[in-house]
Amino acid sequence: MSDTAIDVRELSVTRGKQQVLHEITFAVPPGSVTGLLGPSGSGKTTLLRAIVGVQRIRSGSVTVLGHPAGTAELRRRVGYVTQQPSVYGDLTIRQNARYFAKIQGTGAASADAAIRDVGLADIADRMVDDLSGGQRARVSLACALLAHPDVLILDEPTVGLDPVLRRDIWAQFHDLAEAGTTLLVSSHVMDEADRCERLLLLRDGRLLADETPADLRTATGAQDLEEAFLRLILQQSDTATARKVLA
Template sequence: MSVRRGGHPALRDIGIDIPRGAITGLLGPSGCGKTTLLRTIVGTQSHVSGQVDVLGRPAGSPELRGLVGYVTQAASVYEDLTVAQNVHYFATIFGTKDAVSESIAAVGLDDKADAQASDLSGGQRSRVSLACALVSRPQVLILDEPTVGLDPVLRADLWRRFRRLADDGVTLLVSSHVMDEAEQCDNLILMREGGLVAELTPDELRARTGHNNLEKAFLALIEAGGQ
């Protein structure tokens, strides 16, 4: 599929398969089209040509709404509600009120449950967004740079949580700038300037480039033109 944004091509001839029950990392430089690709899969992107199917249905189908969770790059929380109220709101929509506490605990915000969202730090707000996405217990979880602004302990914590979700059969697609996070993924989609550079596992990336360090490997692949 391809996407035009602002009259220019933002994604060009992308053909990928994202395996179920695994963590797929989406990596590439700023402006290469990561958010556009995620929006296309969620079904919120216009000017898409080609075909995008999610769980066997066209992306954006109404039946997918409760099955696909999306955490946008900028935290989207209601500032005038508390953490618990934000999560409770989404739980009410999806009929999963029993999942409110577990979702807040999952992002390490139990002690902030009654804090107003406007009083939270940037990293804490992102985690409220994540809790709101987790509360519907989605089968597909689309996360746009979910660990930006988080400290190393919390990042490691979240990646353990992502792994547990994948072990439970959830399909995760996680964008990142940080190549050390690529290590945590089962598969990688590497992009550059709206195009697909490669779709492979971290070990395949190392083998193909001869670099053990994934950042160096990605750079080597880009310099080689993705071949």
């Protein structure tokens, strides 16, 4: 097994005349839970789309499981849960799960198990159009899990969930990682940073840090990870100002 599941090198993305990502480089080890954190508008979704292979890039490279992102070899090996639920509103939760289970070649029992895993068993026969945003997101997650992907990309999967359910979902992420799945999870909520084995901190399309939570605390001298992120931003600002002065 390779020691890298996701390999991003000097990745730059431009939309129109605006550069969205600036020469991003990092690697994600297999069987891990990596958090991609940053404020809204920092480029998280664009980066995830590039990893899945649905984002046009200007320069650089993205390799997943040894293949260029988006190639046919990865279609059944990479799962992607978007911010917008990707399930059918005119079907029930159970019907959606069983439909996707049939596509993936698994049975009804697997669909029902996935529904239980995301905490929706009690309302499995409710129409998706009648669900809250957080519940719809969980249906999308359940359907993505049915494929048993080697790499699972999740774009803010815990938005709108109550604290207890968020805890349970993160516990499930770590169970998947222990079983060999590589997870890259985006969030703008800094209190989720401690649930990750490694952190990618993104701001204004630039990668500020690629550290474990413990190393980030050590590097910044801040025990609170949100404060650590703020200190990184200030350090970057001071460095940029110094470069202008020396230029």
